[in-house]
Amino acid sequence: MFFDLNVPFDLKWTANESQLPRILAFLSELGYNVVALNHTMSGKLPASLTSAIPDPLPYKDLPPKLTILRRCTLVLTDTHQNARLVELSRNYDIFAVRPIDEKTLQLACSSLDCDIISVDMTQRLPFWFRFKMLSEAIKSGKRFEISYASGVMGDSGMRRNLISNATQLIRASRGRGLIITSEAKSAVACRGPWDAINLAAVWGLGQERGYEAMTKECRSVVVAAQFKKTSYRGVIDVVYGGEKPVAVVAEQTEKVKTNGKQQVNGQKRKADAIDVSESSTPKDEDGRPVSKRQMKRQQKEARLKATADDGVAGPEAAGAGPKPSM
Amino acid sequence: MVRLKHRYLLVNILYPENAASSATKPKIKDEVPYTVQFHQPTSDRIDARSLTQMIRSGVAELFGDYGSGMVAASLQIKYFSPATSTAIIRVARDHYRLVWAALTFTTKLPHPANQACVFQVVRVSGTIKKAEEEAIRRAQRSIRQAQRQGGLKSATPAPDAAVAATRTSVDAMDVDDRFAHGIDDADEDGDEDEDD
Numbered sequence: 001m002f003f004d005l006n007v008p009f010d011l012k013w014t015a016n017e018s019q020l021p022r023i024l025a026f027l028s029e030l031g032y033n034v035v036a037l038n039h040t041m042s043g044k045l046p047a048s049l050t051s052a053i054p055d056p057l058p059y060k061d062l063p064p065k066l067t068i069l070r071r072c073t074l075v076l077t078d079t080h081q082n083a084r085l086v087e088l089s090r091n092y093d094i095f096a097v098r099p100i101d102e103k104t105l106q107l108a109c110s111s112l113d114c115d116i117i118s119v120d121m122t123q124r125l126p127f128w129f130r131f132k133m134l135s136e137a138i139k140s141g142k143r144f145e146i147s148y149a150s151g152v153m154g155d156s157g158m159r160r161n162l163i164s165n166a167t168q169l170i171r172a173s174r175g176r177g178l179i180i181t182s183e184a185k186s187a188v189a190c191r192g193p194w195d196a197i198n199l200a201a202v203w204g205l206g207q208e209r210g211y212e213a214m215t216k217e218c219r220s221v222v223v224a225a226q227f228k229k230t231s232y233r234g235v236i237d238v239v240y241g242g243e244k245p246v247a248v249v250a251e252q253t254e255k256v257k258t259n260g261k262q263q264v265n266g267q268k269r270k271a272d273a274i275d276v277s278e279s280s281t282p283k284d285e286d287g288r289p290v291s292k293r294q295m296k297r298q299q300k301e302a303r304l305k306a307t308a309d310d311g312v313a314g315p316e317a318a319g320a321g322p323k324p325s326m
Numbered sequence: 327m328v329r330l331k332h333r334y335l336l337v338n339i340l341y342p343e344n345a346a347s348s349a350t351k352p353k354i355k356d357e358v359p360y361t362v363q364f365h366q367p368t369s370d371r372i373d374a375r376s377l378t379q380m381i382r383s384g385v386a387e388l389f390g391d392y393g394s395g396m397v398a399a400s401l402q403i404k405y406f407s408p409a410t411s412t413a414i415i416r417v418a419r420d421h422y423r424l425v426w427a428a429l430t431f432t433t434k435l436p437h438p439a440n441q442a443c444v445f446q447v448v449r450v451s452g453t454i455k456k457a458e459e460e461a462i463r464r465a466q467r468s469i470r471q472a473q474r475q476g477g478l479k480s481a482t483p484a485p486d487a488a489v490a491a492t493r494t495s496v497d498a499m500d501v502d503d504r505f506a507h508g509i510d511d512a513d514e515d516g517d518e519d520e521d522d
Contacts, residue, residue, distance in 0.1 A: 025360035026342045030446060061360070152431055156387075159431075187342030188433055192446040195430045202427045 002032045002193040003218030005071060005094060005116065006147055006181035009037040009053050019186055021059045026187040028063035031194075034222065035068055036094055038183075042075035045084055051091045069093040069222065073118055076104040086113060094225045096145070102127035109137035115225045116179070118145040121165040122158045129172035138177030141224050143217055144169055147183035148196055166203050175209040179217045332400060333422035334457040336449035337429060338464070339411040341366045343442045362472045368408040371438035377413065378403050380436040384428035393428075396421045404454060410465050414457050422450065 004027055009020070020037075027035055039052045053070045062068070071094035074085070089095035096116035099105035105127065108117050117137060119125065134144065146169065151162040169178065180200055184190045191199075197210035205213065231237035290298075341364055381401065386394040400418035407413070417425045429445040448464065451457040 022342065022360065026340075026364060026444075029340065029361060029364050030444075063360075152433065188442045188444060190342065191430055191444065192448075195426070195445075195447055198423055198426045198447070199430055202423050 001034065001219065002214055003034045003036075003179075003222070004032045004182050004190075005034075005036040005069070005179060005218055005221065006038045006118070006145065006183045007035055008183060008185055009039050010185075018059065020057075021061060023184065023187045023190065024066060024068070025061075025063050026190055027182075028066045030190060030192040033065065033067060034218070035066055036071040036222075037068060038071045038073055038096075039092075040073045040075065040098075042077060044078075045074075045088065049084070049088045049091055053092075071096060071116075073098055073116075076100060076108060076112075089113070089115075089225075090229060094221060106133060109133045109142070114142060115221050116143050116145050118147070119165070119169070121147065121162045121169075122150045122154060124161055125165055129168055131172050131174065134173045134177070138173065141220070143177050143179045143221050144173060145179050145181055146200070146213075147181050148191065148199060149182050149184040149189040152191065153184075153186075153189045163203060166200075170200075170203060170205045175205050177217065178205070178209070178213045179221065180210070180213045330400070331419040331452070332416050333419050334404065334451045334454050335415045335417065335422065335426060335429075335447050336451065336457045336460055336464075337413045337415060338365075338446045338448050339368055339413070339435075340364045340444045340446055341411075341441065342444055359472070361468070365411065365468055365472070368411045369435070369439040369441065370408060372408065372435055374403040374406040374413075376436045376438070377406060380432065381415070381425060381428055384432055385424055388428050388431060389424050393421075393424045397424055401425065405458070405461075410461075410468075412461050412465070414454065414461065416454070419452075426450075 007020075007023060007027070024035060037053050051070055051072075055070070057068065070092045072088065072092040073096040074088070075098045077100065085095075094115050095113075096118050097104075097108045097112060097114045098118050098120060099108045100120070105117075105119070108114060110133075137144075146166050148162070151159045154162075180196050182190050182196075193214050197207060197214055200210040200213065201207050227237060344363060378401065382394060382398070385397050389396075397417060400416065400421075402416045403413055404416050405412075405414040415425065426447055429447060432445050433442060435441045435443050449457055449460045451460070
């Protein structure tokens with residue numbers, strides 16, 4: 001399983017002239033299994049925080065074996081309210097932040113609730129990575145991103161900055177908690193997973209660590225992000241509750257039926273509300289519950305009938321007596 | 327006397343973009359499935375020598391005089407098939423990553439072709455034999471894949487050419503996906519290959 005958790009999604013792309021199907025097909029060809037489309041936001045958050053990436057995508061020939069996720073990257077320029085960020089991250093599969101200076105990096109590493117910390121590596125950074133800061137983030141499940149496309153397609157200055165920043169990040173994080181992504185705006189900038197791992201190996205990340213950065217770490221990001229949304233306070237998640245789908249449907253329809261009858265009656269009885277199951281209370285032909293007095297009367301009738309017939313059909317009649325509705 | 331050890335890189339040249347820029351080549355229609363588009367045959371104007379030249383300049387650009395000096399003596403293209411866009415490159419074992427990185431940073435073919443391309447190293451092997459076997463296996467697999475996707479479109483030249491180029495006794499060995507991107511990193515010539 002190889003992951004590429006950063007494929008930029010441009011909102012200006014229209015359905016017929018988009019590069020995206022080609023990029024996705026090419027990534028699938030290179031051997032990736034999971035791809036995340038990235039939508040980058042900066043500045044103030046818009047009023048409605050719905051996902052900007054349409055679901056399902058408006059392209060027809062997408063590679064069938066490729067899993068497509070949605071990711072949102074927020075540039076940390078000014079202070080954001082944490083509640084709004086939680087709401088934003090709920091609309092995407094993965095939530096990433098891009099710190100621009102040391103203060104925001106510190107914020108992202110410590111208190112901010114995000115999945116990926118993505119630093120712009122094409123520029124000379126005005127700060128150093130410190131192990132203490134990074135390890136704090138990695139311990140809480142955040143991952144740092146290295147994107148190689150700017151080095152592949154950019155000029156030598158960008159490539160130099162990328163290599164410098166990537167080696168610093170590898171050094172400061174001691175090779176742990178990194179993920180390698182493409183951030184490829186065109187198909188030419190994509191590279192095979194093993195090529196990217198080799199590149200990281202040249203930059204000082206061991207081959208094993210590089211392999212993890214392409215597979216295991218990315219998976220942990222995806223799973224943790226999913227877990228955050230579906231589980232109860234990020235602790236417990238019901239994966240399979242042992243329910244049988246057919247039985248559930250039957251029960252629901254039954255409930256609907258009884259509710260309908262109550263409304264027709266126009267009365268709300270306490271006994272009905274408590275005793276929902278139909279089998280426990282016997283009912284008459286109209287489906288109304290039978291009162292105790294009525295039940296006793298019926299039983300007496302049945303007994304009398306049984307003694308009258310006496311032995312011809314006695315036991316059966318006596319057995320059937322108390323439950324006339326069956 | 328210690329033997330000089332090598333690595334053999336099996337390289338695929340992929341074409342992520344349609345060849346609209348090169349004038350002589352007919353433009354492949356958009357209906358052709360993506361897989362076949364990506365595995366186009368390479369232009370005839372590219373040969374092993376120009377490819378070597380390209381790699382040398384790439385290494386020099388990335389790693390400077392040190393890199394090109396380290397790689398220069400051992401670098402050689404052992405096999406190049408334009409029909410399948412496959413090549414086997416030999417490098418000294420200690421410095422194969424330099425060549426690999428240079429290939430990764432290459433975005434287009436050298437001068438006469440000037441076509442956007444992506445080099446994907448699909449196998450690193452200690453022996454040329456294993457690299458050859460993998461090349462054959464992959465060629466067969468790509469033909470089968472193209473047939474599945476395109477429903478046997480005869481308009482595409484790539485599959486037929488590929489059959490001719492892989493000069494082999496075709497034992498119909500079905501390849502599972504495990505092999506697709508396995509990088510073998512055997513240290514000794516006689517070692518068993520293990521895929522990951």
